[in-house]
Amino acid sequence: MTEPLAPGATIGILGGGQLGRMLSVAAARLGFRCHVYDPAPEPPAGHVADRVTTAPYEDTEALAAFAASVDVVTYEFENIPTAALNAIEAQVAIRPNRRTLAVSQDRLTEKAFVTELGLKTAPFAAVDDEVDLAEAMAEIGLPAILKTRRLGYDGKGQARINRPEDAPAALAAMDGAPAILEGFVSFTREISVIAARGLTGEVACYDPGLNVHRDGILHTTRVPAPLTTAQRTDAVLLAGRLLNALDYVGVMGVELFVTPDGLLVNEIAPRVHNSGHWTQDGCMIDQFEQHIRAIAGWPLGDGARHSDIEMENLIGDDIDRVPALARDPAVALHLYGKAEARPGRKMGHVNRWLGPASLK
């Protein structure tokens, strides 16, 4: 399919969490319907989707029926089993493409891809056993972080190594999984570029946002980020190079470290990204609609921002602040409809209006 999807078409979304939920709402704005696939019953996206399938990613029959009912498939997370992707792709296009998923599902592959493109990352080395780890520590230096190559999310599957004595425990924490040792980078700031590439190859980027983390989870993103014009340009060029190299279609979140030596790629996420939620209230076309436009073969929005915004995540019992936040006229609430507030669980976010766009 290379023709733009007509309104009325159905978009399949793998994963029914908050990202799928906000994608479904954006798709509806363009006249599309969404069919959400999620192993868990009552996914948040189900409240605002036309159809929901509840089945595991191992159920190829359910996946085939899902694929047959939709006109294109996208996803809200990158760790989708290969067999599931095969079952779907036999019937309908998956966007962003399989190559991107293969690259981003594995921290080692991702970092290798980024460095092969001539872009910088933190120093890294593959670690499969204690011999590898000893060599990697010697090469990279300490402190460093040992991470599983796959399935890492919000600080899980990670162990910090401050001194050589920490190595055995860190390796044990990997539970036998292939790992990667990453060196620390002396960075002044973390920023994100939310970039999009359309079916015909055009690229559009939103203004970079400044990210602040707490306990390993994104806490706030603020636009505009305090950057020089050169840094802004670098960020956009860098994102464009990543998207083009992957023949990417959709929105990608690119986390970058700002260092005295330039921008380093921390992580790429082949999907809408938490650090792009500010676009919902700062732009006419937000990241969710931008992603839907891209995978539907529609023209992209140009990423224009009309307002300065600070996004703040509501994590765990932050949800108790909702009554107070609802009283703040500068705040737009975005709650995810999750029944239970567990520590570390993203329950919603707020976008705070700071003023008309201070940087054009």
Add this chain to the structure above:
Amino acid sequence: MTEPLAPGATIGILGGGQLGRMLSVAAARLGFRCHVYDPAPEPPAGHVADRVTTAPYEDTEALAAFAASVDVVTYEFENIPTAALNAIEAQVAIRPNRRTLAVSQDRLTEKAFVTELGLKTAPFAAVDDEVDLAEAMAEIGLPAILKTRRLGYDGKGQARINRPEDAPAALAAMDGAPAILEGFVSFTREISVIAARGLTGEVACYDPGLNVHRDGILHTTRVPAPLTTAQRTDAVLLAGRLLNALDYVGVMGVELFVTPDGLLVNEIAPRVHNSGHWTQDGCMIDQFEQHIRAIAGWPLGDGARHSDIEMENLIGDDIDRVPALARDPAVALHLYGKAEARPGRKMGHVNRWLGPASLK
């Protein structure tokens, strides 16, 4: 129920058209689920609602089951049969209240209510037969418009009387229904105030918008409307008086004529209103969320506007302009997911960003 509804509660919406659709999305942003009730299968709101009941408004059993499944009921149109309202209200609160529906379902009752409040309307008189009509024409003068008292919508059930000879045909067009003759008003502009009143009686208004009609259907609404400060104040005070007098809870659309003698009330709509769609892209809290906040007992947004916007309806084959509109970076598309584009049918709207709010 006077306690605020907690996120996770379910809101019942009578009517699954575009207004129900946009209400459902706004409710989801606050963590609510929606259950939509509509006689027609596949209502547009169903694509983004948690649950849909397809049943006629005469099916009291279906209505009772619907009412039992929700925590509060609201509606997207005012011509709901009394028996249906009775079946629902036996179980759960209806907001805005029954009194408002009774007033607004009937053009005569509505105009009588407005004038009793000391507000101005176009001259009007009840017309049940040709004797009434002759008297009304003598009193009001010609040209004038004869309208059925109930069920009028977008120019239907109306007949213009330019000369006395037009009277029999106009009366015949009423098909025996009780009618009202309305005189013409010499007005310079039509504006709308989208006003809201909360469960605890607080009132909030959005900036008035300038409405332009085409073929009897709203074509564009633009904010800010070109008004004097005094006119702005009058519009807000007048809307507040209407809401307070009705002990109203929710969003109301108030259409006003700007005349040399001051503001005249053209029509009130006890619901979110087409002329308030600009708030989706001009405000942090739009009219749909404002309505959900009100009926859920939440604090209202203050109506603050961050941008100047022109809303334009996409009617009938205007939908063919979507590919071109999708290329305009200043335009936000809002399509309703309707399969068939019939002449006069509202298929969607666009909000065009004109700049940061030029009037505070």
